[in-house]
Amino acid sequence: GAVVSQHPSWVICKSGTSVKIECRSLDFQATTMFWYRQFPKQSLMLMATSNEGSKATYEQGVEKDKFLINHASLTLSTLTVTSAHPEDSSFYICSANSGVLGDTQYFGPGTRLTVL
Amino acid sequence: GNSVTQMEGPVTLSEEAFLTINCTYTATGYPSLFWYVQYPGEGLQLLLKATKADDKGSNKGFEATYRKETTSFHLEKGSVQVSDSAVYFCALKPGSARQLTFGSGTQLTVLP
Numbered sequence: 001g002a003v004v005s006q007h008p009s010w011v012i013c014k015s016g017t018s019v020k021i022e023c024r025s026l027d028f029q030a031t032t033m034f035w036y037r038q039f040p041k042q043s044l045m046l047m048a049t050s051n052e053g054s055k056a057t058y059e060q061g062v063e064k065d066k067f068l069i070n071h072a073s074l075t076l077s078t079l080t081v082t083s084a085h086p087e088d089s090s091f092y093i094c095s096a097n098s099g100v101l102g103d104t105q106y107f108g109p110g111t112r113l114t115v116l
Numbered sequence: 117g118n119s120v121t122q123m124e125g126p127v128t129l130s131e132e133a134f135l136t137i138n139c140t141y142t143a144t145g146y147p148s149l150f151w152y153v154q155y156p157g158e159g160l161q162l163l164l165k166a167t168k169a170d171d172k173g174s175n176k177g178f179e180a181t182y183r184k185e186t187t188s189f190h191l192e193k194g195s196v197q198v199s200d201s202a203v204y205f206c207a208l209k210p211g212s213a214r215q216l217t218f219g220s221g222t223q224l225t226v227l228p
Contacts, residue, residue, distance in 0.1 A: 004159075041221075041223070042221070043219060043220045046216070095160075103209055104150075105162075107152070109158055109159040
């Protein structure tokens with residue numbers, strides 16, 4: 001149980017285009033979802049926290065208009081990287097938490113974004 | 117603020133060797149502590165956790181004990197296998213918060 005999926009697993013796009021990444025909790029309702037960014041051989045940096053039906057809370061230094069987060073249902077959150085540039089290339093990871101399951105976060109497999 | 121300091125890697129061991137990856141933390145209150153593992157090309161998986169002082173988390177032969185007096189949560193395994201090769205992350209979650217704070221990760225390579 002407690003499986004989180006992400007789609008796509010990898011994406012290559014041209015500079016200036018927008019890319020949407022989906023994060024789904026497959027077998028539980030995620031009241032909270034988190035979006036992280038991971039640079040090569042580095043730790044995870046929390047980008048934002050989203051609760052179903054409300055606006056996401058962004059960490060300091062993360063551009064809200066650049067990284068649009070929508071958490072429209074208890075099983076789906078999306079991250080849209082708008083007007084992507086090569087410096088946005090990274091590994092994006094989501095995680096989900098359900099109050100019923102305690103305080104453990106369950107992580108998706110990640111999405112590798114490469115912007116040319 | 118909250119922070120996690122992890123032993124720098126990479127760590128290279130021979131199969132069946134003893135493993136220790138050090139982790140110390142700074143936090144207000146009484147955080148929950150976690151070890152996550154990331155296998156090549158995959159997302160993070162929860163390895164073990166402890167929610168209060170002196171608790172021992174264990175899974176797949178790995179163990180870590182929540183030591184409040186030394187603010188540590190060192191990861192240990194008595195006999196590593198090649199399949200344990202991965203990146204290991206120590207993390208904490210303050211009692212009232214939902215966000216995790218991660219350490220920098222430690223790359224472990226086990227040679228046959």
